[in-house]
Amino acid sequence: MDNEKMRYASPGLVLIIALLLLAVLAPYLTFYDPVRASLGEPMHPPSFDHPFGTDHLGRDLFSRVLYGTRVSLLVGMSAALLAVGLGAVVGLFSGYYGGRIDSILMRLVDTVYSPPETILLMVLVTMFTRNVWTIILAIGLTHWMSTARLVRSEALSIRQRPFVESAVALGANDSYILLAHIAPNLLYIAVISVTLMTAHAILTESFLSFLGLGIPPHLPSWGNMLNEAQRDIMRGIWWTTLFPGVMIVTTVLSINLLGEDLKKRLSPNREGRHEL
Amino acid sequence: MDSSLARYILRRILQIPLLLLGISLLTFLIFYLSPVNPTIAYLGLITVQKMPPEDVAKVEKQLGLDQPVQVRYLVWLERIVHGDWGYSHIKKRPVLDVIFERFPATLLLTITGYSISALLGVALGLISAVRAGSRIDVALSGINHVIYSTPTFLVALLAMLVFAVWLGWLPSSRMVSVDRPTLAWPMLQDRIIHLILPAFVLALSHLAVFYTYIRSSVLEAMQEDYIIAARAKGLNERAVILRHAFRNSLLPFITQIGIFLPLLIGGSVVVESIFAWPGIGKLTYDAALRADYMLLMGLVLFTSLLVILGNLLADIAYALADPRVKYG
Numbered sequence: 192m193d194n195e196k197m198r199y200a201s202p203g204l205v206l207i208i209a210l211l212l213l214a215v216l217a218p219y220l221t222f223y224d225p226v227r228a229s230l231g232e233p234m235h236p237p238s239f240d241h242p243f244g245t246d247h248l249g250r251d252l253f254s255r256v257l258y259g260t261r262v263s264l265l266v267g268m269s270a271a272l273l274a275v276g277l278g279a280v281v282g283l284f285s286g287y288y289g290g291r292i293d294s295i296l297m298r299l300v301d302t303v304y305s306p307p308e309t310i311l312l313m314v315l316v317t318m319f320t321r322n323v324w325t326i327i328l329a330i331g332l333t334h335w336m337s338t339a340r341l342v343r344s345e346a347l348s349i350r351q352r353p354f355v356e357s358a359v360a361l362g363a364n365d366s367y368i369l370l371a372h373i374a375p376n377l378l379y380i381a382v383i384s385v386t387l388m389t390a391h392a393i394l395t396e397s398f399l400s401f402l403g404l405g406i407p408p409h410l411p412s413w414g415n416m417l418n419e420a421q422r423d424i425m426r427g428i429w430w431t432t433l434f435p436g437v438m439i440v441t442t443v444l445s446i447n448l449l450g451e452d453l454k455k456r457l458s459p460n461r462e463g464r465h466e467l
Numbered sequence: 468m469d470s471s472l473a474r475y476i477l478r479r480i481l482q483i484p485l486l487l488l489g490i491s492l493l494t495f496l497i498f499y500l501s502p503v504n505p506t507i508a509y510l511g512l513i514t515v516q517k518m519p520p521e522d523v524a525k526v527e528k529q530l531g532l533d534q535p536v537q538v539r540y541l542v543w544l545e546r547i548v549h550g551d552w553g554y555s556h557i558k559k560r561p562v563l564d565v566i567f568e569r570f571p572a573t574l575l576l577t578i579t580g581y582s583i584s585a586l587l588g589v590a591l592g593l594i595s596a597v598r599a600g601s602r603i604d605v606a607l608s609g610i611n612h613v614i615y616s617t618p619t620f621l622v623a624l625l626a627m628l629v630f631a632v633w634l635g636w637l638p639s640s641r642m643v644s645v646d647r648p649t650l651a652w653p654m655l656q657d658r659i660i661h662l663i664l665p666a667f668v669l670a671l672s673h674l675a676v677f678y679t680y681i682r683s684s685v686l687e688a689m690q691e692d693y694i695i696a697a698r699a700k701g702l703n704e705r706a707v708i709l710r711h712a713f714r715n716s717l718l719p720f721i722t723q724i725g726i727f728l729p730l731l732i733g734g735s736v737v738v739e740s741i742f743a744w745p746g747i748g749k750l751t752y753d754a755a756l757r758a759d760y761m762l763l764m765g766l767v768l769f770t771s772l773l774v775i776l777g778n779l780l781a782d783i784a785y786a787l788a789d790p791r792v793k794y795g
Contacts, residue, residue, distance in 0.1 A: 302489030305771040309733030310751055314763045317755040318501035394618050401620045402740060404755055417621065421741075424628050425639070432628065436621045444616035 203448030210442055214260040223251030225258040225411045234423075237430055244430040246419060255411040256434050262412040263442065266327055266396045271388035273331030275338045279381055282342025287350055287369055297343070300336045308333055312395065316404050326405055330392050338384045342377055349373050379457040386453055390446040397439050413439050476783055483775060490771045491547065494764050495540050505532055508760035511556035547768065553761030557753060562765035566747060573746030576739065577731045579662060580669030587670065588677025595678070596685035597708055607678070615675035619734055623668045623741040630664060637664050640743035665742040672734050673727065680723060684716035691715075721785045728777035732770050 213220070223241075235245040243252035285296040303311075315329040349355060355372050363371075399405030400414025408415055413435040420431035498508070506527055507515050515523060527533060531542040546552070552562040591611075595604045614622075631639035638661055643654075688694065689712050697707045732748070739748035747766060754762040 298485060298489060301486055302493055304729075305486060305490050305774050306493075306767045307729035307733040307770050307774065309736050310766055310770050313736070313751055313755045314497060314767055317758060317763060318497060318503050318760065320502070390616065394616075397618055398620060398737065401618070402737075402752060402755075417624065421624065424624055425632060427628070427632050429628060432621075432624050436617075436625070439621065440613065440617050443618075444613060447612065447616055 201449050201452040203445040203450075203452060206441065206445035207449060210260055210264065210445070213257055214264055217254075217257040217261065221251070221254035221257055223254045225250065225254035226409065234428060243434040246416070246431050247423065252416075252430065252434055255416055256413070256438050258411045259413045259416060259435065259438065260442075262323070262406055262410055263393050263396060263439070266323065266330070266406070266412075267389045267393035267446075268385075269327045270330035270334070270392040270396070271385050273327065274334040274388055274392070275381055275384045277331065278335035278338025278384070279342050279377070281335065281339040283346050283369060283373065283377070285339065286343040286346025287365070287373060289347070293343070296339070300339050303333070304336050309398070312399065313402075313404060316399060321404070321407065323406060323410070326396060326399065330395050334388060334391065334395075338380070338388075341380055341384070345377055345380060346373055349376050379459070383450060383453050383457060386446060386450040390443045390450065393439070393443055393446070472786055475786055479779060479782055483779065486775055487772075490768065490775075491544055492540070494767050495543055497767075498760065498764055499536060499539070503760055505530070509553065511554075552765040552768070555754070555759055555762040555765075557757045557759045557762065562762050565750065565762065566765055566769050569745060569747045569750050572744060573732070573735055573739070573748060576662070576665055576669065576744055576746055577735055579666040580734075580738075581673070581727065581731055583666060583670035584673045584677055588674050589681050591674075592678040592681030593685060593708075593713060595682045596689075596712075599682075599686060608682075611675050611678050614671060615679075619668065619672040619737045620741060622671055623665075623738055626664055626668050627741070639664070640741075641745075665738045665744050668742075669731070669734050669738045672738075673730060676727070676730075680720070681716065684719065685712050688712040688716045718785070718789055721788060722781050729770075729774045732773065 232241075232245050233247050233249040235241055235249070237244040241251050241253060243256060245251055246255070281296050281300070285293045312329055312333050315333070316326065319325055319329070350373065355368060358368050358372055396405055396412070397414035397417070400412050401417045403418055405414055406412040408418075416435040417432060420428075420435070423431045498505070506523060509530055510518075510526065518526075531539055534542070550563060552566075554560070555562050555565050558565045591607055595607045598604050627639050630637045641661060643657055643661060685708070689708075691712075693715075694707060694711055697711045698704075702710075735744075735746060735748035736751055737748070738744065739746045740752040743749065747770070750762070751766050753759070754766065
């Protein structure tokens, strides 16, 4: 990509900033309580009063969708930070120390990779208690392996570069080399991974909530709203599905676009040698 | 088959026991660390509530629940190895029986979905690669991005709304009609009609991966020396792309099957749950909703085995297909 293009902000970034603003300013942008039911007007199609319509309990969908942004972004970003943090630590240790530590950690990666992610997640959230924090934990603990493999292979190659060897020759200890030489050179992987993982984690949260296995139902999350919208579908009611759905797609799409953009900008080799 | 290939396959197979051990440990640890009461998991809540406490204690002793954790693990592992995967309380039958009964439906759905996805993805990816940078490539890449960012369940809901509710063309759930036809031909028709929506939704959810993969690998192959050689030979562009670039980019595709397998099984959970398709995905959902712990553990083990087997077969197929592979 030429430098001319690089000067413009990523369209993904612009959208994400807009979404963050929506999440923060939700109380000022809405006129209805997102949680309290209003029995007067259930299943109202979109109108001037309720731009996104109302659900089966008469709750304003516009408010719920806006407040849902908070839940989705919170869960998505926290789970992504956890997953990438954990993966980076495992990958660093594995790649830097090699030998037995490496083979034990990599067998662990293989093991956790074996069960399909969805099924492992469903088992975790069923067997342990279910609230926002355990959902974040469950998503984080099932998504660290790809980062671990990536960081490991990069750490392996950096370890053999001359500047690391000279640091070793000068008598630097392991923790110094890891923190001062290897980790900073891998920061770009972490930034890209966190971004792309946030998108994936938002999808995962919405999937779990949609199945009724995610965020507790009293909280307005997009997945929860779609769970409730399921029975409206058979009656041909489209707005309860459409608006939360559009929000998920927009959010995930803009985060993915930002991730792709970051990949192009941050990768040391712009021909795309670093497959992420 | 030469001996180095045989050695490679043997070594690859020898890695499996360790992986199996790891998975059994993982499954057991999740169960052990969770707040789930093991007696209730084994016997079911209602049974335990009905039993006198001294009987419960007796059963706990029988199951080895009073033993230290490593003994409990070994006792559990021994049962698993002997094919005793516990009892499913929601299905009132042994876990393995239930899983085997449901598996063919999932197999039918995933194979159909996978085939549609692969055909469409490869075709569209090839079109995009051949016309890289053109309007059609930009459009296809854009659509691809949107599909990739759309959760499968949303696609399923919208497909159901449009094709089952508004248009009324296709049934919205189950594998066969309630008043199922008994004659062979109408029965087959009935099956196919029920398969269309779930299979296409499943296919669509994996389309992006196939498309991106084929597009980039064909584009990459176009940079290779043998393409220049083929062109220098005077072959027309069509032959260069189809016979050289495309064929070579199909090879690594084989290993992708192994990567797709867990995704497909995961995707089937959503699709099967929404369309009430009686496979192991729906089974997982039911087991999770109604806290059937033994069934859940069995499903983790079973699907992990599938994935390991799929990866093994993909690796072997790749080694067989590509003579250049160094079995290192």
